[in-house]
Amino acid sequence: MTATLLFVLFIGAMLIGVPIGAALGLAGTVAIGIANADIPWFGLMAVPQNFYAGLGKYPLLAIPMFVLVGSIFDRSGVALRLVNLAVSIVGRGPGMLPLVAIAVAMFLGGISGSGPATAAAVGGVMIAAMARAGYPAPYSAAVVGAAAATDILIPPSVAFIVYSVLVPGASVPALFAAGMIPGVLAGLALIVPAVWLARRHRMGAEEAHLPRPPFWKSLREAAWGLVAPVLILGGMRAGWFTPTEAAVVAVFYGLFVGMVVHRTIRVRDLFDILRESGELSAVILLVVSLAGIFAFSLSTLGVIDPVTTAIVHSGLSEWAVLLLIVLLLVLAGMVLDGISIFLIFVPLLMPLMNHYQWDPVWFGVLLTLNVAIGQFTPPMAVNLMVSSRIAGVPMEATSRWVGWLLVAMGLCMLLVMIWPPLATWLPQYLGY
Secondary structure, three states: OOOHHHHHHHHHHHHHHOHHHHHHHHHHHHHHHHOOOOHHHOOOOOHHHHHHHHHHHHHHHHHHHHHHHHHHHOOOOOHHHHHHHHHHHOOOOOOOOHHHHHHHHHHHHHOOOHHHHHHHHHHHHHHHHHHOOOOOOHHHHHEEEEEEHHHHHOOHHHHHHHHHHOOOOOOOOHHHHHHHHHHHHHHHHHHHHHHHHHHHOOHHHHHHHOOOHHHHHHHHHHHHHHHHHHHHHHHHHHHHHHHHHHHHHHHHHHHHHHHHHHHOOOHHHHHHHHHHHHHHHHHHHHHHHHHHHHHHHHHOOOOHHHHHHHHHHOOOOHHHHHHHHHHHHHHHHHOOOOOHHHHHHHHHHHHHHHHHOOHHHHOOOOOOHHHHHHOOOOOOOHHHHHHHHHHHHOOOHHHHHHHHHHHHHHHHHHHHOOHHHHHHHHHOOOOO
């Protein structure tokens, strides 16, 4: 009964507009109080203890830093220079600007690891360029929103950091390595329908007449941005610094590029950058802390074991259970953000993962692919919200185009689900 009340309170609070973090904390607190009604203070001392326990984990220190990196590179002008370099390589013509948008978003994923930050950085440059070339604004918003979703797969990734905190058997370096190949596959999968749609509907006719940037000049201007992922990922692989330390190095490198090299960031801009990053980091970490209360109530109320037992003895095969999990997470991704999905569902899914002996790193990549799809699946679609706002169109207008992109990434997810070595080979090769 109390377990039912826990979920009723949580869902009811969200339906009346309570923020996701507050709904998690409120439902967990009430459930803990009711379950311990016969002891002093109703066992509510567990609330502050688990609030702190949810936050007091070393890997979480990397989250504010990578969020800050995203804000810095958003303002540093790196995205524009990468776009010019990509255009100088692939040339002009129908479908080329969408290809460039996806490629640049994938590359920026190796710097910030935040989908909305990349949607803002790429959208600020590419949506205007695509409008000048004759692409419809809803199509441009759909392409940029979907492209930015690859960023939580391509390391560094905030989602992988949160997952590593929840699943002790999956280290951050192993998850970062595991996400590389699926992230690239997801980007390539998005390019196919994006280019096909552009050519089928004869978009971008004006693009062919625009000048092509000179290659060597573009390469020289983009060189500082090209070095960033090499520094971050190469430094971690070489053992120079941990993922958390890599985030700090990336912050200082981004400030150097923005303030000294490109001179697009001034001292007075730092306050806005720090405030923006601090607000977003606070929201993420507050949700993580309050989810600790919810997770504690799940475990103390004995919700997880009965659910696991019911699924295991339901007569469904292992593949049927996995497909149900994927379907559940896709549906959850339509209304919840990625961090909340991890915090709510991973504690429930871990016993199933252990029962079927699924590789925790592969399972983490599979869950993250689901979250990536949710980032551009209406009605929540945080990436699509950002790109639609930049394009000046309602999110509903993108539905005609975004469906094709969802199918493409969904096929990529099925490929990773059917063939786990796509996620597990690289971390095994690197010795993680």
